[in-house]
Amino acid sequence: MxxxxxxxxxxxxxxxxxxxxxxxxxxxxxxxxxxxxxxxxxxxxxxxxxxxxxxxxxxxxxxxxxxxxxxxxxxxxxxxxxxxxxxxxxxxxxxxxxxxxxxxxxxxxxxxxxxxxxxxxxxxxxxxxxxxxxxxxxxxxxxxxxxxxxxxxxAGESEPAVDAGVVAAVEHILKHLTEDIDVRELIALYGKGKTCFYSRFRQAVGVTPNRFIHRLRMQVAMHLLKTTELSITDIAFECGYSSIPYFNKHFKQYRDISPREYRNRVRRAM
The missing domain is CATH 2.60.120.280 (Regulatory protein AraC)
Known part of the structure; x- marks a missing residue:
């Protein structure tokens, strides 16, 4: 902070x-x-x-x-x-x-x-x-x-400013971010079917559930790369990825550089 x-x-x-x-x-x-x-x-x-x-x-x-x-x-x-x-x-x-x-x-x-x-x-x-x-x-x-x-x-009876089902799904994602998250569990928490869930989730959060999960995991990864001495492998596991190549792929898609390059760049700037 x-x-x-x-x-x-x-x-x-x-x-x-x-x-x-x-x-x-x-x-x-x-x-x-x-x-x-x-x-x-x-x-x-x-x-x-x-x-x-x-x-x-x-x-x-x-x-x-x-x-x-x-x-x-x-x-x-x-x-x-x-x-x-x-x-x-x-x-x-x-x-x-x-x-x-x-x-x-x-x-x-x-x-x-x-x-x-x-x-x-x-x-x-x-x-x-x-x-x-x-x-x-x-x-x-x-x-x-x-x-x-x-x-x-x-908001009363009008279109709700906060969808309780989406809140429950977001809370579940944040609480279990480093675990294997099954989208079917999120749909069950929402309670109104898959199509409605995806529509309301994207409307409220701005991205699909999977993109939201990866985005949050990348935030955690960058924080750990910058503030800890954990290895890239340990950070990948800490962020919920069991495959290092899969973690590296998503990180590079997100930041346009590899996790190692990101860590080196941040440290040079400090």
Whole structure:
């Protein structure tokens, strides 16, 4: 997990993308949360989440008034440390959850408070600060998740913002990511048939179940390649692949380089 307090006056900038999950908590002045095909205006206190692979950038609405915000970056694998934490990732993978939390929302207020407390722990570095910071980070994820559930409830009888069956399937995938996942089990969890499941899953998450599984496993693989001394073979097994060539094939499709090349490139850049 990476947590920073940033200041920026850029009103225009090339969009970037990465494989991490990102939360921006705006502290001062007005911002533009710019995505590839749309833009959100943000005020102090607003919270915005960026999903993996989504081109984006935080821009100042007025270059004369720089924005200040807290940036939280983390890998999906970090939720393995949180009891029941897999479900907390749902807002980052559902295209039906609005990524913009206005400051007026009680959830945004709680997220801002937790983010500031997490940053203060990092700055002061008193004994046990890492544990306290992780506690505040968990609080941020819980409030994002509760916000997404409230959106679903407020939808009433209209098209649901969150499909409970898809949530169950996503939770199962995240909980058993390193195991052999049978899509038939996901269909059974959904409970409405194969065609409906594939349609609703792709609508909510943006990709098919198999692509979603491989995408998440690649995130875990990159995290382990960067932060551990585990061998490529051990990382493949840790990510749920029993075949090394199959793991290498998917990694190269995902990153255009082999796992070993990725590890070497990351280490040279550190």
């Amino acid at each position: 990476k947590l920073e307090c940033r200041i920026d006056a850029d009103a225009e900038h090339e969009l970037h993308r990465h494989d991490l999950l990102e939360i921006s908590v705006l502290l001062e002045n007005e911002a533009k949360f710019k995505l590839l095909d749309r833009e959100y205006r943000g005020a102090a206190g607003d919270v915005f989440l960026f999903r993996p692979y989504e081109p984006h950038y935080n821009l100042a609405a007025d270059p004369r008034r720089p924005i200040r915000w807290i940036l939280v970056l983390f890998s999906a694998s970090v939720v393995r440390l949180i009891p029941g934490g897999y479900r907390l990732l749902y807002p980052f993978y559902s295209q039906e959850v609005c990524p913009h939390l206005p400051a007026a929302s009680p959830y945004a207020a709680r997220i801002r408070e937790a983010a500031m407390a997490a940053y203060e722990e990092q700055e002061e570095q008193l004994p046990g600060w890492e544990s306290k910071q992780f506690m505040h980070f968990t609080d941020i994820l819980v409030n994002l998740y509760r916000y997404s559930l409230e959106q679903a409830e407020s």
